[in-house]
Amino acid sequence: MSIHSIKPAQLNALATDLNATFQTLQNEQLNLDITRGKPSPEQVSLSDKLDGILGNDFLSKTGEDTRNYGNLRGLQEVREIGSSILKTPETQVFAGGNSSLSLMHMVAMLQHSYGTKTAQPWQSLDTPTFICPVPGYDRHFSVCQTLNINMITVPMLATGPDMDAVEKLIQENDQIVGMWCVPRFSNPTGCTYNDATVTRIAKLGTIAKPYFRIFWDNAYAVHSLSDDAPVLSSVWDECVKYGTEDIIWQFASTSKATFAGAGVAWTASSTDNLAAFEKLLGITTIGADKVNQLRHARLLPDMAALSAHMQFHAEILKPKFDIVFTALENELSEYGSWTHTDGGYFISFDANHGLASEIIALAAQAGLKLTPAGATYPYGEDPEDRNIRIAPSFPSEEELRKAMQIFTVCVKLATIRQAIDQAS
Numbered sequence: 001m002s003i004h005s006i007k008p009a010q011l012n013a014l015a016t017d018l019n020a021t022f023q024t025l026q027n028e029q030l031n032l033d034i035t036r037g038k039p040s041p042e043q044v045s046l047s048d049k050l051d052g053i054l055g056n057d058f059l060s061k062t063g064e065d066t067r068n069y070g071n072l073r074g075l076q077e078v079r080e081i082g083s084s085i086l087k088t089p090e091t092q093v094f095a096g097g098n099s100s101l102s103l104m105h106m107v108a109m110l111q112h113s114y115g116t117k118t119a120q121p122w123q124s125l126d127t128p129t130f131i132c133p134v135p136g137y138d139r140h141f142s143v144c145q146t147l148n149i150n151m152i153t154v155p156m157l158a159t160g161p162d163m164d165a166v167e168k169l170i171q172e173n174d175q176i177v178g179m180w181c182v183p184r185f186s187n188p189t190g191c192t193y194n195d196a197t198v199t200r201i202a203k204l205g206t207i208a209k210p211y212f213r214i215f216w217d218n219a220y221a222v223h224s225l226s227d228d229a230p231v232l233s234s235v236w237d238e239c240v241k242y243g244t245e246d247i248i249w250q251f252a253s254t255s256k257a258t259f260a261g262a263g264v265a266w267t268a269s270s271t272d273n274l275a276a277f278e279k280l281l282g283i284t285t286i287g288a289d290k291v292n293q294l295r296h297a298r299l300l301p302d303m304a305a306l307s308a309h310m311q312f313h314a315e316i317l318k319p320k321f322d323i324v325f326t327a328l329e330n331e332l333s334e335y336g337s338w339t340h341t342d343g344g345y346f347i348s349f350d351a352n353h354g355l356a357s358e359i360i361a362l363a364a365q366a367g368l369k370l371t372p373a374g375a376t377y378p379y380g381e382d383p384e385d386r387n388i389r390i391a392p393s394f395p396s397e398e399e400l401r402k403a404m405q406i407f408t409v410c411v412k413l414a415t416i417r418q419a420i421d422q423a424s
């Protein structure tokens, strides 16, 4: 039954029931949080062997003493893992410290302030502008905002960004300097770009200005929850096919595989781009934490080891995603829509137009913290005030069940109140 077909008297009765349930939940004085995609304590514990794994053997595969300075590009064995994750030759991969986000910020600064061999600095343009598929990742938008880079949105489809819209923007607007992409298990919709989208993205280099760059943030490259999760093709191979290697900067990290605060991160790009990056990197550091890189190489020496490790993560995460999907399907099929995902860290829920802020405020009153309304849009402004990102990884299953009870009650209450207002 659609909400719109419910008679006013029934709406009022529903609101009374929901208010009572809401009050009961409020009285429980809960303190729950499903805001950020943080791995749970059980997940980080899967990598506790990192501590002590070196057993006093600090030499890398190539005989490097990892305790000492040097090697800006990172240990070869760690670059090899990055190469497998990103499906890009090891010669094109750098291994860094614990954060891929800081690599993204540094690359954005490089392109913005200094430029690279084939790209003038973005700051030499009037209005450097990024394409942002929405809903998307708030920290990407913050990188643009700190550099004063304008942001234009395109819709995120089940196949990836709306490529018709992307190609049109690039053809019509010479101020477009880049685009954000989270190509596998996108944050927050969970979609994986299909092969046709990856090819069209690689081909953008044939129509865009030479300073155009894709920020390919493959944060969830190996984070599937089921064996038949969609597979992402190699954007590097596609770029090589079209001679567009300079447009692509790829990123990944072990943040959601080992220790979120103490992992390793990678970037991969063309030879010319990496040369420019190395020069800038060399000003900021004499080298990353190679001891930690070596720990990671010993724990996860190859893709087989990484896949087995990610399987343990999936065993912890899958039941949590199932709790969310079950609550949504059982309670909210008439009250909103959401995306299904086979991996990653998020579920993206769309409420009725104009209700996200209200739902989030109600949830806060009942002790549940949700990601702020608008966070999944540039400048924190969701034009329809509909999107809410759900991050189920951190709470226990019991806490998550409670959180979803609060969430579903708040969505229903806000929707029914809106329907009452509209009917009056």
Ligand SMILES: Cc1ncc(COP(=O)(O)O)c(C=O)c1O
Binding pocket: 037, 098, 099, 100, 101, 102, 137, 182, 187, 217, 219, 252, 253, 254, 255, 260, 265
């Ligand atoms: C899409 C995306 N990229 C990057 C990050 C952060 O990565 P890192 O910990 O490597 O800086 C996150 C964290 O949630 C993310 O969702």
